Amino acid sequence: MPAVSTTPSGARRRASALLTWAGVLPFLVFAVLFLILPTLNIVIGAFRSPDGHATFDNIIALFSPSILAAFWVSIKLSLITALLGCLAGFLLAAAVVLGGLPGWLRGTVLTFSGVASNFAGVPLAFAFISTLGRVGLVTVLARDWLGVNIYAIGFNLLTFAGLALTYLYFQIPLMVLIITPALDGLKREWREAASILGATGPQYWRMVALPVLWPSLLGTAALLFANSFGAVATAMALTGSNLTLVPIKLFAQIRGDVLNDPHLGYALAFGMIVLTGAANLIYIVLRMRAERWLK
Amino acid sequence: MMGRRFWSGLAVFGSFLYFFLPLLGMFMFSLRMKRGELSFEAYRVVLTDPQFQTTFLYSMILALITIVFGTLISVPTAYWVRLKLPKLRPVIEFITLLPLVIPPIVIVFGYIRLYNTSSVLPLTGSWLGTNLLVLFGYTVLSLPYMYRAVDTGLRAIDVATLTEAAQSLGAGWVTILAQVILPNVLVSVLSGAFLTFAIVIGEYVFAALLNLNTFGPYMFWMGGNRAYEPSALAVIAFAITWACMGLIQLVSRFSKFSQVKR
Amino acid sequence: MAFLELEHLEKSFGATRVVKDFQLSVEKGEFVSFLGPSGCGKTTVLRMVAGFETPTSGGIRIDGQEVTGLRPNQRNIGMVFQAYALFPNLTVAQNVGFGLRIKGQSRSDIDRRVTEMLTLIGLPDLGDRYPFQLSGGQQQRVALARALAPRPRVLLLDEPLSALDAKIRVSLRDEIRSIQRELGITTIFVTHDQEEALSISDRIVVMHQGVADQVGTPFEIYNRPTTRFVAQFVGTLNLLDATVLNAATGQVSVGGTQVALNRALPGDGTSLSLALRPEVVSLGRHEGRNLILSGRIAEVHFLGSVIRVKVDVAGNMVSLDTFNRPDLPPPAVGSAAEISVSERDLLVLAE
Numbered sequence: 084m085p086a087v088s089t090t091p092s093g094a095r096r097r098a099s100a101l102l103t104w105a106g107v108l109p110f111l112v113f114a115v116l117f118l119i120l121p122t123l124n125i126v127i128g129a130f131r132s133p134d135g136h137a138t139f140d141n142i143i144a145l146f147s148p149s150i151l152a153a154f155w156v157s158i159k160l161s162l163i164t165a166l167l168g169c170l171a172g173f174l175l176a177a178a179v180v181l182g183g184l185p186g187w188l189r190g191t192v193l194t195f196s197g198v199a200s201n202f203a204g205v206p207l208a209f210a211f212i213s214t215l216g217r218v219g220l221v222t223v224l225a226r227d228w229l230g231v232n233i234y235a236i237g238f239n240l241l242t243f244a245g246l247a248l249t250y251l252y253f254q255i256p257l258m259v260l261i262i263t264p265a266l267d268g269l270k271r272e273w274r275e276a277a278s279i280l281g282a283t284g285p286q287y288w289r290m291v292a293l294p295v296l297w298p299s300l301l302g303t304a305a306l307l308f309a310n311s312f313g314a315v316a317t318a319m320a321l322t323g324s325n326l327t328l329v330p331i332k333l334f335a336q337i338r339g340d341v342l343n344d345p346h347l348g349y350a351l352a353f354g355m356i357v358l359t360g361a362a363n364l365i366y367i368v369l370r371m372r373a374e375r376w377l378k
Numbered sequence: 379m380m381g382r383r384f385w386s387g388l389a390v391f392g393s394f395l396y397f398f399l400p401l402l403g404m405f406m407f408s409l410r411m412k413r414g415e416l417s418f419e420a421y422r423v424v425l426t427d428p429q430f431q432t433t434f435l436y437s438m439i440l441a442l443i444t445i446v447f448g449t450l451i452s453v454p455t456a457y458w459v460r461l462k463l464p465k466l467r468p469v470i471e472f473i474t475l476l477p478l479v480i481p482p483i484v485i486v487f488g489y490i491r492l493y494n495t496s497s498v499l500p501l502t503g504s505w506l507g508t509n510l511l512v513l514f515g516y517t518v519l520s521l522p523y524m525y526r527a528v529d530t531g532l533r534a535i536d537v538a539t540l541t542e543a544a545q546s547l548g549a550g551w552v553t554i555l556a557q558v559i560l561p562n563v564l565v566s567v568l569s570g571a572f573l574t575f576a577i578v579i580g581e582y583v584f585a586a587l588l589n590l591n592t593f594g595p596y597m598f599w600m601g602g603n604r605a606y607e608p609s610a611l612a613v614i615a616f617a618i619t620w621a622c623m624g625l626i627q628l629v630s631r632f633s634k635f636s637q638v639k640r
Numbered sequence: 641m642a643f644l645e646l647e648h649l650e651k652s653f654g655a656t657r658v659v660k661d662f663q664l665s666v667e668k669g670e671f672v673s674f675l676g677p678s679g680c681g682k683t684t685v686l687r688m689v690a691g692f693e694t695p696t697s698g699g700i701r702i703d704g705q706e707v708t709g710l711r712p713n714q715r716n717i718g719m720v721f722q723a724y725a726l727f728p729n730l731t732v733a734q735n736v737g738f739g740l741r742i743k744g745q746s747r748s749d750i751d752r753r754v755t756e757m758l759t760l761i762g763l764p765d766l767g768d769r770y771p772f773q774l775s776g777g778q779q780q781r782v783a784l785a786r787a788l789a790p791r792p793r794v795l796l797l798d799e800p801l802s803a804l805d806a807k808i809r810v811s812l813r814d815e816i817r818s819i820q821r822e823l824g825i826t827t828i829f830v831t832h833d834q835e836e837a838l839s840i841s842d843r844i845v846v847m848h849q850g851v852a853d854q855v856g857t858p859f860e861i862y863n864r865p866t867t868r869f870v871a872q873f874v875g876t877l878n879l880l881d882a883t884v885l886n887a888a889t890g891q892v893s894v895g896g897t898q899v900a901l902n903r904a905l906p907g908d909g910t911s912l913s914l915a916l917r918p919e920v921v922s923l924g925r926h927e928g929r930n931l932i933l934s935g936r937i938a939e940v941h942f943l944g945s946v947i948r949v950k951v952d953v954a955g956n957m958v959s960l961d962t963f964n965r966p967d968l969p970p971p972a973v974g975s976a977a978e979i980s981v982s983e984r985d986l987l988v989l990a991e
């Protein structure tokens with residue numbers, strides 16, 4: 084084809100390509116302005132001094148004992164609730180999907196999980212306070228009926244353990260919601276094929292079912308970690324400033340209640356992004372390795 | 379066989395206790411406002427509190443506008459990406475999942491830094507600007523649910539054929555979106571909408587840090603200052619969440635029904 | 641005593657009896673097909689043999705050993721599923737070696753056996769692939785190799801070819817049969833496809849509503865069906881209504897024509913059905929086919945080398961095939977016609 088005729092058609096194609104891109108422009112502008120730029124602003128701010136120079140001072144400041152402690156508590160809390168949430172959610176989902184229980188249970192558990200995974204924040208804290216607080220239902224019943232004062236034997240809702248117990252209220256259902264479809268994806272024939280080849284139940288789980296579920300399990304663990312790491316309202320409503328978690332510290336920073344050093348705030352926020360990002364990165368890498376057999 | 383059912387039953391029963399007791403606890407607690415008797419006094423006090431009424435209405439309006447805005451941004455984008463830019467899908471999907479990874483408090487912090495009174499776009503300086511900002515923030519929070527619901531809904535219909543059919547009848551883009559695509563993904567949009575409602579109605583961090591008197595900060599304030607009313611509020615919040623999820627179920631069941639008929 | 645014995649097997653799901661008094665003896669090395677329409681209980685019988693379902697009553701014996709109470713993983717049986725059921729997270733070689741790994745065999749033994757099996761199924765180079773990288777036919781071969789690798793006593797195949805396209809179905813079916821012959825493994829093959837069953841089986845069990853209607857060689861099943869169901873399900877069948885005139889001499893009347901069947905029949909005056917295959921009917925008169933019935937041409941289907949003609953004989957539709965002849969146009973619909981059969985080829989079917 085002669086070169087002359089390609090030029091106008093090329094131009095037209097370019098114009099139509101531009102038009103094509105215009106269709107996603109509103110979304111992209113929105114995402115850049117209200118998701119990406121704000122996040123980048125934090126990341127860059129973490130490496131700037133108040134007068135605008137590049138610096139590592141903010142990052143170094145993160146390694147002060149009190150901030151390190153806050154990170155440590157947050158990481159511990161998120162890890163524990165992510166792992167326990169995964170485990171308990173997995174057991175519950177497996178019980179409902181594979182346990183041979185009546186069929187209506189499945190729908191009920193899934194609907195309830197939808198509710199409970201969104202029942203976070205301030206109301207959840209109230210629910211636990213009125214149940215396991217000093218005058219909560221279970222506390223009082225345990226005292227009056229069983230003669231056990233759970234507060235006398237070391238339980239306190241306003242501590243790490245209490246907070247973890249509360250977080251599980253939205254962590255477990257989230258796991259159930261995500262892992263149920265994955266469990267449904269386990270074909271009955273795989274179990275039967277394994278069994279007719281001589282495998283016991285545990286062998287089937289170890290050699291087939293868990294490897295197949297592995298990517299979903301990892302992904303959910305990363306998501307649960309981020310979910311718990313970023314939670315603010317539940318912790319604040321429950322423990323006030325009893326427990327210094329990173330997001331609570333950051334909240335105080337932003338409010339200007341404490342140090343009033345915005346760049347330390349940047350660094351705190353940056354640290355949060357790094358951790359939740361790392362959790363997801365680990366997930367993506369492991370998933371890619373686990374999924375050689377998947378397209 | 380018996381063993382499996384036994385352990386499964388035990389797991390479900392254990393979960394039931396863990397999930398039910400806090401609900402029972404908050405409900406019982408909310409009834410104890412009047413000394414020596416069970417009453418709905420706490421609910422009466424809360425519901426007649428003008429503060430409750432204004433903040434709740436405020437949050438509800440915010441939620442509804444968020445839903446509309448989220449729909450306006452999700453449906454055309456998801457549609458367009460499926461139709462014309464399938465290569466871009468992973469990128470868009472990644473963006474829509476980011477809010478699950480970046481903690482909300484970090485996002486607000488970014489807003490406050492980026493759109494404060496001394497910036498190019500001083501949104502936090504005015505009433506309207508602050509409200510827009512929280513609206514955008516809530517839209518970002520709902521993006522993972524809204525966009526993905528719509529995208530899943532679009533997968534079920536043949537976008538290209540529907541579009542060509544509509545175009546051959548002379549429809550323009552707006553008509554196609556509003557009259558062809560939207561009705562077909564309405565169920566997905568509604569699912570996303572109810573979920574968004576559940577998230578926004580009690581949201582605390584954005585509202586508190588942007589100094590808005592919505593329902594979330596109101597509940598928080600009550601928690602610090604009253605004894606029984608917070609439980610009543612928690613029960614109300616739980617009922618709202620439950621209603622939202624119930625509506626999602628209802629809507630998707632209805633859609634299955636209509637698909638079978640087709 | 642036969643190698644595999646199923647004795648009075650019964651299976652009920654709730655109130656519905658899905659398998660009824662199922663009896664079968666399979667000799668060592670025999671290839672037996674279960675043939676029947678979907679839902680007749682073939683899979684259920686197979687799953688009872690495998691141990692996935694517990695019989696409501698009855699027993700299963702393999703090589704003299706009572707296995708009814710054993711779990712699937714204690715039975716040493718190989719099974720191939722319709723949907724392949726390869727483990728997606730394992731390579732082809734790992735899939736084939738799965739049973740050996742479970743048995744705790746050494747690495748080198750496993751490798752040797754896997755290579756041997758992959759060669760047997762003609763895929764020696766695909767050991768490192770994952771199942772999703774294989775075509776359906778290849779996956780099913782691997783599934784076969786996986787089932788055979790641990791040297792099972794019995795091989796069960798549940799509609800293994802149904803998910804494949806027609807061409808591969810035929811080639812793989814022959815391959816399965818030749819591998820089975822080579823290994824001499826006792827095999828039960830479930831199918832709803834009569835051609836499949838007829839072409840590869842030593843014996844066929846035709847199942848109908850949970851009952852084994854007839855057991856026999858493909859030749860017997862096709863040519864001497866004992867029940868109306870078998871006759872109808874296997875191959876095409878024409879039915880003629882007849883009335884017994886004289887039970888002792890075997891005289892019946894078909895649409896007014898008297899026919900001597902020369903065999904014992906039920907009492908005078910009862911009506912019965914006579915069945916005949918299309919290939920035993922000729923259009924017009926024919927050497928050795930002495931019984932002539934007249935009727936009218938009802939339908940003509942030109943299929944190429946074969947022309948299928950349906951003739952209305954006293955209200956009975958009789959299907960027959962003639963070869964295409966370029967010099968002779970097919971008969972016209974509506975014209976009168978005669979058909980001829982030999983009374984030897986008429987089957988009397990129990991209801």
Ligand SMILES: Nc1ncnc2c1ncn2[C@@H]1O[C@H](COP(=O)(O)OP(=O)(O)O)[C@@H](O)[C@H]1O
Pocket residue numbers: 653658676677678679680681682683684685
């Ligand atoms: N687990 C079960 N519960 C209830 N009914 C079943 C079950 N499995 C099979 N059936 C019923 O038993 C009958 C026979 O099924 P099946 O053995 O799968 O038939 P086939 O393999 O011949 O198609 C069918 O009517 C089926 O609905």
Ligand SMILES: [Mg+2]
Pocket residue numbers: 679682683684799
């Ligand atoms: Mg079957």
